Amino acid sequence: MANVISDETMEYVGILAKLELKDEEKESARQDMQKMLDYVDKLNELDTSKVEPMTHIFEMGNVFREDEVTNGDDRDAMLANAPEVKEGQYKVPKTVE
Amino acid sequence: MEIKDMTAVQLSAAIKEGKITVSDAVEASLAAVRASEDAIHAFLLVDEEGARARAAEVQKKIDAGELTGPLAGVPIAIKDNICTKGLATTCASKILQNFVPTYDAEVITRLEEAGAVIIGKTNMDEFAMGSTTETSAYGVTKNPWNTEHVPGGSSGGSCAAVAAGEVPMALGSDTGGSIRQPSSFCGVTGMKPTYGTVSRYGLIAYGSSLDQIGPVAKDVTDCAALLQTVASYDAKDATSMKRDDYDFMSALKEDVSDLKIGIPNSYFGEGLDPQVKESILKAADVLKARGAEVEYFDLDLIDYAIPAYYVIASAEASSNLERFDGVKYGFRAKEYEGLHDMYKKSRSEGFGPEVKRRIMLGSFVLSSGYYDAYYLKALRTKALIKQEFDRAFEKYDMILSPAAPSTAPRLGESLSDPLQMYLGDIYTVSVNLAGLPGITVPCGMDDKGLPIGMQLIGDCFSEKKLFRAAYTYEQARGAFGQPEKR
């Protein structure tokens, strides 16, 4: 059963993904999503009830770091990429109302 | 032989013998770039100054006998989703304009230790999402064989740069065919290694469980040399694997007499261009003539690979690309009202349509109420596909198939119908889902003068077998030729 993608769904996904489509983009985006999901519904032909979801291809042993400080201070180089900086910090629009 | 016509391994040998210098090699590459770029646009950034400085350093080390590897002194191009310290890395996206990493990807460190010289960063589909290199925010790359056609994607810049002779080799990345398909379209050799073979540290993630960096080169020998240079266990990448043997060049032998090759019936049905089909089957005959056992067999589930792939890749991408928000690096919109508006405007203006399409799809399939039906379903399908390959590899050493259903499409033909474009990934995506290695070797031309590539798919960790079969085929095939010189 295909899910019908409504304008509200697109609006909601836009909130989740922090994307705002222009009015002229909205309808084609909705149709693209609908088409893609209809196509994905092909997966429902498969009986996967006895299969575990495969998140990692290989069975691996534990991969750990030891608890040792390895990083120095590279702040200024990293901050050089930031759109806006103040006093060694990343500057953003205010976060409290 | 002209420097431009040499393979990477030949070039390095000539440098070590003192016939030419690293600087000669680098200047030849830069000259080729100057000659081709107007027509091809394979590069987003050419680091002439850096390459020249580096050439001098490398020459000294070669003279001092400190650099003896097969790629010492060889120019290389790097796909622009691989972080290079001090060199802009954009993923061909506006959202990463002016981003200059403060760190090198692990593969860059490996290349530097081996004495390779980075010429520049190559064009790609934005965030590696696309099959044509047309979703780049910085212009399309053209196919060196016919500039009215696309080079394929997403590693279109890397493959075009090698095909055009701008560099002897390049690094690409492959999430769903992004090395193998453009290699096929551009008539070069490219490999996607077993997942975990090459460190992903510093590769800007698209689909983390699928992404692998791999070599793009003029021939199989260079491909093996480049893979053995960049492959390593890396403690910075928790999905990196410790492998027993990285000596891929030792596999370059003309012998397929012990190999059993399977050809999936389902890969040669509807939708495959007859010229491609003919060319691939001829290549199979060549391997058979060399002593390989070649057999048709049934590989099921191929129709489910694309939907499973797009669900998984888009889901991971939607999360991986959340960090591009206008706070720490890259593009921030000029005008906005408040924090959330800043996020929305920066991302909406910074990402192109294909990237937005996949982020939206990925966010949806992970959202409350749909996670099981789409995302988990896709992961279960992936497990079934893996099992299907496991069964195939119980019988066969490798699978032979096309890399793409057609040769390179014309520019501008693909993007209008995204779903149709995704269907072109039919021969490549399942390899990423199952973590397998795959190599594309040029095997013919269509009547439009566009190259066709054969793909060999191996079981996990069987790169050496693939290299051996590909090398044997290549020797039998003879020189493949190059795009017409301009």
Place this chain on the structure above:
Amino acid sequence: MSKQYETVIGLEVHVELATRTKIFCGCSTAFGGAPNTHTCPVCTGMPGSLPVLNKKVVDYALRVGLAANCKINQLCKFDRKNYFYPDNPQNYQISQLYLPICHDGYVEIDTAAGKKKIGIHEIHMEEDAGKLIHDEWEDCSLVDYNRSGVPLIEIVSEPDMRSAEEVIAYLEKLRMMIQYLGASDCKLQEGSMRADVNLSVREVGSEKFGTRTEMKNLNSFKAIGRAIEGERARQIELIEEGKAVVQETRRWDDNKEYSYAMRSKEDAKDYRYFPDPDLPPVHISDEWIDRIVKSMPEFQPEKQARYVEQYGLPQYDAGILTGSKKLSDLFEETTALCGKPKKVANWLMGETLRLLKENGQEPEDLQFSPKHLASLIELAEAGSVNNQVAKEVFEQIFAEDVDPEAYVEEHGLKTVNDTGLLEETARKVLENNPGPVEQYKSGKTKVLGFLVGQVMKEMKGKANPAAAGELLQKLLSE
């Protein structure tokens, strides 16, 4: 007749683990660095960076889980929790949803009605966020990622608590247990232990839970107590007015003693959790669990009993000293050095706690070394300093961990044991105070204290008051 209501409370407690480095990168977790100086590509979410798990984090989480009687998921996984906020550099937090490391445990608390088990639903590992500072001057916010990636465990309780007292007892129990395990210092004020309160009310006797709210920003036990009372009253009022309680997150403002809803139409609260493809699952072997079980420390009840037994301390003293890991460590180490448990106990329970209270600090903030307290006790015992001086010196030890011997020497605070000088002064005092001397001789021996005081004053506090008293008595009976 008005209805009777019952409060149902569950807690989500975040604890910062005492590792040297962050959970997924080799950056220091030390407090107090200049903004963004403890950061790297991983903990600032730079593109292409990848997380690698700090083994110590798993170890600490296991210790806490096993101490809280939890079952262990011997295969556990990390998931991404996706939401946009500037303190979260990747815009997803790496946490555990589907297979958390520990689940289904409990801790036992003491209540007025006796012992009670509070269920632990799960404990999971995750990364902390950065710090946001609001810049009033420019009306913007500034982000510091030094805390980003500091390891946390989140301990989620069952809704088993019914009052603020139970909540506080539970928190104190958890805190003490975690401190004893060495997994965290659990300082509420510095935020290394934080509690979110999930609260609902229902009519007494009702089987069904009411709609709950989640309250954040509670950074002291007092604030937690007030917030619980406030929220309970607010919900009951809504119900009595026939209005519905809305399931929401509320922020407690302890100054205004009021909570307000944290809501934004820009936040859908749909975190799109999925397994993090960058991190392979964690396998916890039976051997690992055994090793931790065998290395469990002595917890508070056993320690308290041992203090009574071994050091002869009263139950009460033993209870106070073992109420804090830091205090009990100081006690044991100091006693080992000076061999005077009762004296050590007195110093810790008296002056130490007094000064902590004065400074608004917790025992975990104590900085002084057992060696210096031991040496002060020895100085006092030997009569080298009198009580008053000893207290003065202790304040210096408390504040700056000074070496008492050197300090006493340097400031000339040593008790004068020159008997000639003492006798000379005592005679002078008796001579100058004929009134009190008369009183003493007529039987009002209490005035001896006054006379001792006069001697002390004359000798600028450096006399030994006991010796002065004895001497005065001797002289008065002459």
